[in-house]
Amino acid sequence: MKLSTRLHQHLYLKNLAITGIILATLSGLAFLSYRYHQEIDLTANGSNTLSAGTQKVLASLPDELQITVYIKAMHPLKRQIKPLLERYQHHKANLKIRFVDPEINLEKARELNVGSQGLIVVEYKGRSEKINFLDESTLTNALLQLATNKERWVSFLAGHGERSPTGVANFDLGSFGKELAQRNIKAQALNLAEVGGIPDNSALLVLAAPAVPLLAGELALVQEYIKQGGNLLLLTDPDDKHFAVIEKQLGVHKLPGTVVDTSSKLYKIEDPSFVLVSQYPRHPITQGMENITVYPVASALTADKNSDFKATAFLNSIAKSWTETSEIKGEIRFDPNTQEQQGPLSIGYALTREIKGNNPHQQRIVVIGDGDFLANTFLGNVGNMDMGMRIFNWLTHDDQFIDIPLKQAKGKSLQLSPVAIGVIGFGFLFVVPLGLMGAGFWIWRSRKRR
Numbered sequence: 001m002k003l004s005t006r007l008h009q010h011l012y013l014k015n016l017a018i019t020g021i022i023l024a025t026l027s028g029l030a031f032l033s034y035r036y037h038q039e040i041d042l043t044a045n046g047s048n049t050l051s052a053g054t055q056k057v058l059a060s061l062p063d064e065l066q067i068t069v070y071i072k073a074m075h076p077l078k079r080q081i082k083p084l085l086e087r088y089q090h091h092k093a094n095l096k097i098r099f100v101d102p103e104i105n106l107e108k109a110r111e112l113n114v115g116s117q118g119l120i121v122v123e124y125k126g127r128s129e130k131i132n133f134l135d136e137s138t139l140t141n142a143l144l145q146l147a148t149n150k151e152r153w154v155s156f157l158a159g160h161g162e163r164s165p166t167g168v169a170n171f172d173l174g175s176f177g178k179e180l181a182q183r184n185i186k187a188q189a190l191n192l193a194e195v196g197g198i199p200d201n202s203a204l205l206v207l208a209a210p211a212v213p214l215l216a217g218e219l220a221l222v223q224e225y226i227k228q229g230g231n232l233l234l235l236t237d238p239d240d241k242h243f244a245v246i247e248k249q250l251g252v253h254k255l256p257g258t259v260v261d262t263s264s265k266l267y268k269i270e271d272p273s274f275v276l277v278s279q280y281p282r283h284p285i286t287q288g289m290e291n292i293t294v295y296p297v298a299s300a301l302t303a304d305k306n307s308d309f310k311a312t313a314f315l316n317s318i319a320k321s322w323t324e325t326s327e328i329k330g331e332i333r334f335d336p337n338t339q340e341q342q343g344p345l346s347i348g349y350a351l352t353r354e355i356k357g358n359n360p361h362q363q364r365i366v367v368i369g370d371g372d373f374l375a376n377t378f379l380g381n382v383g384n385m386d387m388g389m390r391i392f393n394w395l396t397h398d399d400q401f402i403d404i405p406l407k408q409a410k411g412k413s414l415q416l417s418p419v420a421i422g423v424i425g426f427g428f429l430f431v432v433p434l435g436l437m438g439a440g441f442w443i444w445r446s447r448k449r450r
Contacts (some may be wrong), residue, residue: 049219161211
């Protein structure tokens, strides 16, 4: 068919219109994809989608949220952290994400005590949470803590040489006290000889290894506080006998000697009295805890089975540890013919009891056989700060953690029988090479006959 000028113009305009429609459609789709975000997770276990619990927590934070990741620019973990944070950002438009190289900002890195694996700081409305290990459960629970805006008061017993929450000495708890203040927990020193009682607004009483004994009247006040259902944190040392009456009331007792852990040398710690804990029993305090915690000069604890309290050990030493009853000096070894006991040993107990009456509630008490792990000198050791905050949150009933199970992809492993493995191995080693050689010979013969 011969194309006339008019027909040629008609086809040209038709093609131009079709091209314009296609371009307009593509531009519209591009604009819509930029304006509106929509994802479809096709994975079997929804591993690329935030859980409903996480989305609910994000919805409870209307103001701007900032997450700062302190990690080296070429660190391999950076590639894993960024996609997870972007999923949170898709559900919260005013979430700001910032990556900072600690090697460039050394002063800030020292201030925050950024380790080799980095640090993540989550900030919301002037409050902050720090996490060393990142997964959905850890980050969401940090956000949940920030969403809680209630003010809590905790009392630290004073007047007997205890570790002060405002002190700057190496053995004091000043650094931890500042961290409590940032999380809306107000720490107050309490001298029972002056006040004559424990304030009603105190959510927790802390007994931090006093240097001298308490007066009989002070001990009676503490015992009555426990009897009435008050929450308590008791930090004691191996040689501390000032709380023997309190320990008996709680049904927790110290074993003779000091716990020694020879595995500390693996972390370049020469002092065997430094106990390292990396495995944690299942408990609300240790839920999702991944970091190692360090306890210098700790005492092993036991709990009475017939006590009024339900006792759960949540801090245990390794099997190769033991209680050393002699001086820790030079070469030491476990002596089974003495009072020494072989590990694993419990150095931390969580106690609970249901209180009935006009104000029914669950009484919570934590006893730890070490008074130093929260001190200014040792607070920066890996997960000590995190453990301290977990203990305080649980004791003050601020422990509404969200249990987000780890999402593991299905079908990641293939189990083959020995026969199948043999067939596959024989095939790749002999059948496939011989087949290729035969095919090559047949092609060569075919070409030669032409």
